[in-house]
Amino acid sequence: MANVDWWWFFGGSFLDALIGPNLFVPGEPFLIGAGYLLSSGALYGVIAVLCGGLLGDQLSFWIGRRFGAKGRRWMGSHIQRTRRPLARTRLLLKKRGPLVVAAARLLGPVAWIMPFLAGSYAMRWSTFTLYSLIGLSIGVGQFVLMGYLLAQGIALLPSWDSVVLALQEHSLLLMAIITASATCYWLYRRYKWKKWLTMILCWLTTLAGANYYHFFHSQAYDMAWISSAQARMASTAEPDNSALVLDELNYQVFPGLAPVYQAQPINIIYKGEHPDRLMKQLGWIENKTFSNDQLTARQYLGLIDDTTPPVSDLYWNLQPQWLAYQVKGDLLKRHHIRWWYAGQEAETGNTIWLAAISYDDNIKLAHYKGLITLLHAIDPDTDVERDTLMQNAQQQGWNTEYAPFGEIIAFSKSRHYFSDGRVAIIAETNSCSASAC
Numbered sequence: 001m002a003n004v005d006w007w008w009f010f011g012g013s014f015l016d017a018l019i020g021p022n023l024f025v026p027g028e029p030f031l032i033g034a035g036y037l038l039s040s041g042a043l044y045g046v047i048a049v050l051c052g053g054l055l056g057d058q059l060s061f062w063i064g065r066r067f068g069a070k071g072r073r074w075m076g077s078h079i080q081r082t083r084r085p086l087a088r089t090r091l092l093l094k095k096r097g098p099l100v101v102a103a104a105r106l107l108g109p110v111a112w113i114m115p116f117l118a119g120s121y122a123m124r125w126s127t128f129t130l131y132s133l134i135g136l137s138i139g140v141g142q143f144v145l146m147g148y149l150l151a152q153g154i155a156l157l158p159s160w161d162s163v164v165l166a167l168q169e170h171s172l173l174l175m176a177i178i179t180a181s182a183t184c185y186w187l188y189r190r191y192k193w194k195k196w197l198t199m200i201l202c203w204l205t206t207l208a209g210a211n212y213y214h215f216f217h218s219q220a221y222d223m224a225w226i227s228s229a230q231a232r233m234a235s236t237a238e239p240d241n242s243a244l245v246l247d248e249l250n251y252q253v254f255p256g257l258a259p260v261y262q263a264q265p266i267n268i269i270y271k272g273e274h275p276d277r278l279m280k281q282l283g284w285i286e287n288k289t290f291s292n293d294q295l296t297a298r299q300y301l302g303l304i305d306d307t308t309p310p311v312s313d314l315y316w317n318l319q320p321q322w323l324a325y326q327v328k329g330d331l332l333k334r335h336h337i338r339w340w341y342a343g344q345e346a347e348t349g350n351t352i353w354l355a356a357i358s359y360d361d362n363i364k365l366a367h368y369k370g371l372i373t374l375l376h377a378i379d380p381d382t383d384v385e386r387d388t389l390m391q392n393a394q395q396q397g398w399n400t401e402y403a404p405f406g407e408i409i410a411f412s413k414s415r416h417y418f419s420d421g422r423v424a425i426i427a428e429t430n431s432c433s434a435s436a437c
Contacts, residue, residue, distance in 0.1 A: 008030070009033065009044075010048040012029070013030050013031065014055055017115070019112070022056070032147035035143065035146060058129070061118055061119040064115065064119025101127075101128060102134040105139025166258035166259075166260055168370075169258045184202050187202060215290060216297050216300070221291040226319075246269065246345065249354070250316065251354075252264070255369060256369045261367060264416075265382055265409070266354045267355070267406060267424060269352065269354060269405075270339070271345070271351070271352060271425065271427035272350075272353070274353075275323065275355070292320070307331055309331065311324040311326065314338055325337050329360075332376070333359070334359075335360075336358065336360065337389070339353050339355045359378060362376070383419055387424070398429065400425065400426050400427075403422065403423050404421055404423075406423050
């Protein structure tokens with residue numbers, strides 16, 4: 001496809017728009033082909049079909065202006081398949097005028113003769129051109145998009161297992177929305193005084209109840225449920241102890257199992273039997289998590305009172321963190337880190353642990369594990385925490401270095417962190433370095 005000359009796309013789109021040939025030449029294959037080509041980064045196919053369609057519409061318009069009623073009578077008498085589109089188009093032009101020109105490419109056979117009829121009924125050229133361009137963009141764009149999606153393949157669309165998992169993980173939120181909506185409708189019809197305040201309180205109560213059930217009574221953190229989700233998802237990758245290659249690992253973690261969440265970076269690699277020794281030496285304390293500790297509401301309140309609230313779960317390859325640590329702060333601000341066991345490095349035989357380190361600096365509403373809830377907001381510059389931990393480990397005599405395994409991400413509205421893409425490697429002094437033994 002990448003070797004097809006531009007004039008193929010131009011010619012196909014031109015003949016599809018030109019009155020007469022467009023009754024026999026289908027333009028969709030050329031438009032879809034342009035979208036397929038666009039998926040590889042080549043724009044000339046899209047430009048060619050747009051130019052071809054524009055020129056074909058203009059020529060059809062001027063043919064209609066030149067031959068007018070004579071041409072309509074000839075087409076109706078010699079090409080019977082045009083009689084119904086002619087009558088329908090004439091009626092639409094009288095009722096809607098320019099809007100019909102804009103929508104013609106979405107109206108099936110009407111598109112074949114619309115430019116010709118617009119010219120024959122003496123529509124102003126500037127009006128026709130403006131609305132024809134709008135219609136051309138919409139009509140061509142739909143098939144170009146179709147070709148682009150086909151070229152991307154099924155991987156661009158979520159798998160059925162992903163859809164099912166997302167629905168299961170968000171089932172409590174969906175039930176809360178349905179319950180709150182139905183109750184608010186009843187309140188709206190039943191009460192007149194302060195009905196909006198009552199409805200707001202209804203929503204807050206329902207969402208608060210859903211949060212309580214989610215964290216303390218649901219199966220959202222049950223390891224058996226998580227394991228069944230792992231088994232259903234084709235993307236699940238259990239650690240391969242015999243062939244672990246650092247630059248082939250996934251360096252992103254997510255606040256849920258379904259593929260609908262924003263990522264956070266894996267930015268620490270530990271080479272050693274267990275990261276507990278490093279954490280204790282640097283003054284970090286082990287933290288409770290919902291998936292590891294099955295907390296009750298009373299235990300949760302006790303941790304809040306101790307200013308050591310539990311760390312929310314993150315998932316690497318659909319696995320919740322194995323360990324979590326924090327530097328004790330207050331209820332709003334704290335340093336915390338989560339660890340995952342990855343396996344044995346193929347080249348050196350070292351035991352590999354991965355970690356995501358960040359700093360909580362506020363509270364926010366967050367999309368987390370299928371629910372809308374209040375969570376700590378992390379500082380977008382996670383590189384600062386990574387560098388601080390690395391420097392502290394270096395001062396304590398650990399081997400440290402950087403590796404460009406992560407993804408370079410700039411901060412924007414669609415991302416809630418930014419990073420230079422480097423991962424800090426911390427190794428025990430008696431183990432191999434990242435580059436050699």
